[in-house]
Amino acid sequence: MYNQLIDLLLTGTTDTLIMVGVSAILAFLIGLPIALILVSTADFGIYPSKKINQSLGWVINITRSVPFLILMVALIPFTRWIVGTSYGVLAAIVPLTIAAIPFFARIAEVSLREVDQGLIEAAQAMGCNRKQILWHVLLPEALPGIIAGFTVTIVTMISSSAIAGAIGAGGLGDIAYRYGYQRFDMQVMLAVILVLIVLVMLVQMTGDNIAKQLDKRKV
Amino acid sequence: MVSFGSQVDFSVPHLKIRGLNKFYDVQGQRLHALKDIHLDIPKGQIVGIIGKSGAGKSSLLRTLNGLESIDTGSILIHQQNIAELKHAELIKTRQKIGMIFQHFNLMSAKTVWENVALPLHIAGYDKAEIEQRVSEVLTLVGLEAKRHDYPAQLSGGQKQRVGIARALVSQPEILLCDEATSALDPESTANILSLLKQINRDLGLTIVLITHEMQVIQEICDQVIVIDQGEIVESGQVWSVFSNPQQQITQELLNFEQVNLPFELSPTILPESTHQILKLKYVSESKSVPDLYELLDGFNSPVQVYHSQIDSIQQRTIGSLIIGIRNLEFGLNHSQSEKHPAITQLEVIGYVQSTH
Numbered sequence: 414m415y416n417q418l419i420d421l422l423l424t425g426t427t428d429t430l431i432m433v434g435v436s437a438i439l440a441f442l443i444g445l446p447i448a449l450i451l452v453s454t455a456d457f458g459i460y461p462s463k464k465i466n467q468s469l470g471w472v473i474n475i476t477r478s479v480p481f482l483i484l485m486v487a488l489i490p491f492t493r494w495i496v497g498t499s500y501g502v503l504a505a506i507v508p509l510t511i512a513a514i515p516f517f518a519r520i521a522e523v524s525l526r527e528v529d530q531g532l533i534e535a536a537q538a539m540g541c542n543r544k545q546i547l548w549h550v551l552l553p554e555a556l557p558g559i560i561a562g563f564t565v566t567i568v569t570m571i572s573s574s575a576i577a578g579a580i581g582a583g584g585l586g587d588i589a590y591r592y593g594y595q596r597f598d599m600q601v602m603l604a605v606i607l608v609l610i611v612l613v614m615l616v617q618m619t620g621d622n623i624a625k626q627l628d629k630r631k632v
Numbered sequence: 633m634v635s636f637g638s639q640v641d642f643s644v645p646h647l648k649i650r651g652l653n654k655f656y657d658v659q660g661q662r663l664h665a666l667k668d669i670h671l672d673i674p675k676g677q678i679v680g681i682i683g684k685s686g687a688g689k690s691s692l693l694r695t696l697n698g699l700e701s702i703d704t705g706s707i708l709i710h711q712q713n714i715a716e717l718k719h720a721e722l723i724k725t726r727q728k729i730g731m732i733f734q735h736f737n738l739m740s741a742k743t744v745w746e747n748v749a750l751p752l753h754i755a756g757y758d759k760a761e762i763e764q765r766v767s768e769v770l771t772l773v774g775l776e777a778k779r780h781d782y783p784a785q786l787s788g789g790q791k792q793r794v795g796i797a798r799a800l801v802s803q804p805e806i807l808l809c810d811e812a813t814s815a816l817d818p819e820s821t822a823n824i825l826s827l828l829k830q831i832n833r834d835l836g837l838t839i840v841l842i843t844h845e846m847q848v849i850q851e852i853c854d855q856v857i858v859i860d861q862g863e864i865v866e867s868g869q870v871w872s873v874f875s876n877p878q879q880q881i882t883q884e885l886l887n888f889e890q891v892n893l894p895f896e897l898s899p900t901i902l903p904e905s906t907h908q909i910l911k912l913k914y915v916s917e918s919k920s921v922p923d924l925y926e927l928l929d930g931f932n933s934p935v936q937v938y939h940s941q942i943d944s945i946q947q948r949t950i951g952s953l954i955i956g957i958r959n960l961e962f963g964l965n966h967s968q969s970e971k972h973p974a975i976t977q978l979e980v981i982g983y984v985q986s987t988h
Contacts, residue, residue: 535733539799
């Protein structure tokens with residue numbers, strides 16, 4: 414019985430970690446450039462462009478206003494086109510990533526925008542071009558905030574992945590749904606919740622630690 | 633408009649500004665921020681631009697390295713017009729103009745060494761050269777021991793030293809200082825000012841600074857430019873402007889030490905007025921102070937001294953006196969010829985009823 418439960422939890426955790434891990438990396442790689450574009454094209458940014466800024470803002474707002482469950486269902490044709498199936502771990506990565514990109518982009522945007530305008534002016538005065546300002550000033554200065562924001566994103570994705578599990582994506586959410594909800598097996602459900610708590614706490618602690626290590630504003 | 637160049641009798645101008653105008657659009661209103669600025673800044677001089685906040689001094693300073701664009705006119709450095717440079721050329725030119733800031737603007741995520749190395753790093757210097765130059769300037773500003781510290785670990789004065797090192801590491805010809813000491817305590821201010829003076833003397837750097845504090849001008853500047861509402865209203869050698877300020881605004885900026893007089897002044901002669909209170913400024917070409925008796929001899933009256941101050945500026949002695957004399961008519965019919973030659977300014981500031 415215990416072996417079975419442990420096997421079940423192990424598979425579920427692995428699935429969840431793969432789903433969240435891959436989507437988180439994709440969301441970071443796509444969301445961060447979007448955040449950089451948002452900040453640079455803003456009114457006092459380094460490449461001001463109202464058109465780009467506003468249209469990108471619209472797309473993000475629309476994506477963010479659709480609840481995850483509905484977004485996932487609506488994306489089924491797209492998911493099937495990308496990964497060839499709308500079922501399983503691989504299929505869950507698509508909606509998870511698409512939901513996490515605008516979420517993370519907005520959080521990263523806030524951190525980037527909070528970089529002191531004086532630092533950008535100093536960089537311009539020493540002869541930095543715009544790419545160098547992005548790379549040597551904006552990103553390193555905003556990095557602690559970006560990492561903290563990425564941690565929040567991962568935690569939100571862990572809970573979204575449980576929703577994805579409920580419609581057949583596998584992972585811990587799937588187990589909790591099948592055993593806990595459909596069979597009313599309290600033991601399994603509590604075990605899943607326990608694993609989720611540990612997972613979220615580990616992610617949060619790691620993220621906080623890295624952000625603190627990187628933050629040199631108060632030493 | 634006052635042409636600054638006309639009063640300078642040495643050296644080729646390093647920076648030459650002609651007919652500079654700048655406008656801002658603020659909520660549909662067109663604001664004339666800089667009005668027909670003509671300016672020559674000689675090589676190797678320390679030039680201070682002073683004005684109240686909002687006078688346009690900060691905008692003027694930022695036009696010199698193209699951080700602010702201008703609408704008309706030219707800014708020439710070695711015959712190169714900053715205002716007409718393309719973005720890429722402007723970036724190259726900026727590497728030859730250092731700048732330091734009121735709030736230091738150091739990168740918090742970089743160590744002292746990385747902050748100072750940044751200008752060279754982005755300009756594509758190789759590692760060995762960066763290491764050598766950064767060490768040199770850090771030694772110059774006395775912070776070699778702090779090279780691995782982060783800015784947050786430093787005091788305000790040390791942060792500004794890092795700022796200066798960062799500005800000097802590209803070996804610029806011009807250093808722009810934006811209220812560089814306004815955020816510092818008096819002791820750090822004095823240290824930073826003497827460092828700037830030393831840099832100017834040893835490296836022959838032209839320094840343009842803006843400030844709202846006359847003490848800064850008095851301490852290190854050769855030339856002073858007074859700016860008010862976007863216009864240069866007065867300029868010249870510091871000692872000459874200090875000893876004989878022409879404009880109301882300059883006099884206001886110069887009255888940084890308010891004098892508390894032991895009586896109420898009346899602006900007009902009242903029936904009970906017995907004394908006239910005068911303020912006078914005098915200048916002496918040497919470090920010696922002129923004889924007070926000779927200075928006040930022309931007043932033909934007993935003189936009471938209420939306040940006296942002596943400053944030494946550019947090897948000259950500049951004094952100011954507040955005195956009371958019994959002759960109420962004196963200021964009105966006093967002719968220039970009776971005045972002692974050292975007196976540069978004489979002003980009636982009010983009348984009092986004697987209590988002595």
